[in-house]
Amino acid sequence: MNNVRVLVGTRKGAFILTSDGARKRWKVSGPHFAGWEIYHMKGSPVDPDRIYASQTSGWFGQIIQRSDDGGKTWNTPGSNPEELQSADGTPQAESNKFVYDSSPETGKPITTHQWYDGTQHPWEFKRVWHLEPSLNDPDHVYAGVEDAAIFESKDGGKSWHELAGLRGSDTGPKWQPGAGGMCLHTILLDPQNPQRMFIAISAAGAFRTDDGGKNWKPINHGLHSQYIPDTGAEVGHCVHRIAMHPSRPDTLFMQKHWDVMRSDDAGGSWQEVSGDLPSDFGFPIDVHAHEPETIYVVPIKSDSEHYPPSGRLRVYRSRTGGNDWEALTKGLPQRNCYVNVLRDAMSVDSLEPCGVYFGTTGGQVYASADAGDTWKPIVRDLPAVLSVEVQSLP
Amino acid sequence: MIRVVLPPHLRTLADIDGEIDLELNGKVTQRSLLDAVESKYPMLRGTIRDHVTQTRRPMIRFFACGEDLSHESPDAPLPHAIANGAEPFLVIGAIAGG
Numbered sequence: 001m002n003n004v005r006v007l008v009g010t011r012k013g014a015f016i017l018t019s020d021g022a023r024k025r026w027k028v029s030g031p032h033f034a035g036w037e038i039y040h041m042k043g044s045p046v047d048p049d050r051i052y053a054s055q056t057s058g059w060f061g062q063i064i065q066r067s068d069d070g071g072k073t074w075n076t077p078g079s080n081p082e083e084l085q086s087a088d089g090t091p092q093a094e095s096n097k098f099v100y101d102s103s104p105e106t107g108k109p110i111t112t113h114q115w116y117d118g119t120q121h122p123w124e125f126k127r128v129w130h131l132e133p134s135l136n137d138p139d140h141v142y143a144g145v146e147d148a149a150i151f152e153s154k155d156g157g158k159s160w161h162e163l164a165g166l167r168g169s170d171t172g173p174k175w176q177p178g179a180g181g182m183c184l185h186t187i188l189l190d191p192q193n194p195q196r197m198f199i200a201i202s203a204a205g206a207f208r209t210d211d212g213g214k215n216w217k218p219i220n221h222g223l224h225s226q227y228i229p230d231t232g233a234e235v236g237h238c239v240h241r242i243a244m245h246p247s248r249p250d251t252l253f254m255q256k257h258w259d260v261m262r263s264d265d266a267g268g269s270w271q272e273v274s275g276d277l278p279s280d281f282g283f284p285i286d287v288h289a290h291e292p293e294t295i296y297v298v299p300i301k302s303d304s305e306h307y308p309p310s311g312r313l314r315v316y317r318s319r320t321g322g323n324d325w326e327a328l329t330k331g332l333p334q335r336n337c338y339v340n341v342l343r344d345a346m347s348v349d350s351l352e353p354c355g356v357y358f359g360t361t362g363g364q365v366y367a368s369a370d371a372g373d374t375w376k377p378i379v380r381d382l383p384a385v386l387s388v389e390v391q392s393l394p
Numbered sequence: 395m396i397r398v399v400l401p402p403h404l405r406t407l408a409d410i411d412g413e414i415d416l417e418l419n420g421k422v423t424q425r426s427l428l429d430a431v432e433s434k435y436p437m438l439r440g441t442i443r444d445h446v447t448q449t450r451r452p453m454i455r456f457f458a459c460g461e462d463l464s465h466e467s468p469d470a471p472l473p474h475a476i477a478n479g480a481e482p483f484l485v486i487g488a489i490a491g492g
Binding site: 035058060076079 | 402404406436439441
């Protein structure tokens, strides 16, 4: 691995940051899709030049963009005249079409979910929060959407189909939106079992499939949330993020609305590992590329005060899989800092030593080329950062 | 010739400079005009009207000849000045901050 590409989604466009393996000098490309919210971008593990992007707008809806040259150029899949022709000869252009599946063959009835005021509310598609390319096919990609559901495309993003067994599970009517909406924000693919996936929804909880997405079950045993009547309920937990090391897919780490948790049985049960963190509220969580028990979080003061405790931006690292944490502060602002780090805005590279990256709502993207010991900003003044993904390139 | 003006973000998405020129056969309505726009620029499907219901997206407005036609029937004839190209049909992103 000689190069690194950092894909940054912001409130007003996408940016691509590139460096060689030293990770000292960076080139900044962008804004791409200027003025649009870019919720997430992610490259295919088997073809790093294949990148998917979720481009979204309250005015114009959802656009899926795809690059086949590492982000130099982009296209809306399926919109060329020769692609996906309908009966009358026009392109079907279904790359932006996310429709909940209610077909008799594969779908589930679109029921309702819990609304903020306790009433039931119909499912309404709003945007794609997260794109997760398959581990072995660059044309196969999953999308986590708001209102919470999972879709997949097997034709490079030209058309999308819901895996309706998740939304249609019997717990669906108990799901409710978090403050950011009822979003499916995390998709983890098990590298050792292609039939197994994990997802997480705010505020429903974590779910697992063992049959490639047909059937799903809640995996929230051991979670406790004070904001629901039954604090240990099967669903209703506001899971902010889950992370996994590819060598240990049965071990999951979770940053919840409050509490940092871990599971060693593929989500069958969870134990709290918040330990000595200054606050166990936060959004992102990630795992060191080479050390499966080294994890990172960014503590945030509280659920209403979305900034670091004491105005000091600190990443916390545990080398013991939780409970014992150390503050990483070198190069990060330690006074008057009141930014947030959102759930999809942290990532690691697979170089040696492992690089760690995160973006803030203040527009800074910080990088550490030494596993978190020291930090430097790659850029300081982007729009609010929504997501950060890193590609380690040959 | 019918003239359509899109908001800047949709012009960028469709890689369009300036106005769209359309030739329509038959009745000129919001529906027939937008069908023709989406046929010529398929990447715009879902950005002006909902993909499934074909209803106007909530924060999109349709202006023509100094009037707001957003709440008119999609099958109502558009003004003669739109049909003959004297005036453009304007697709507008509503003012809503951002």
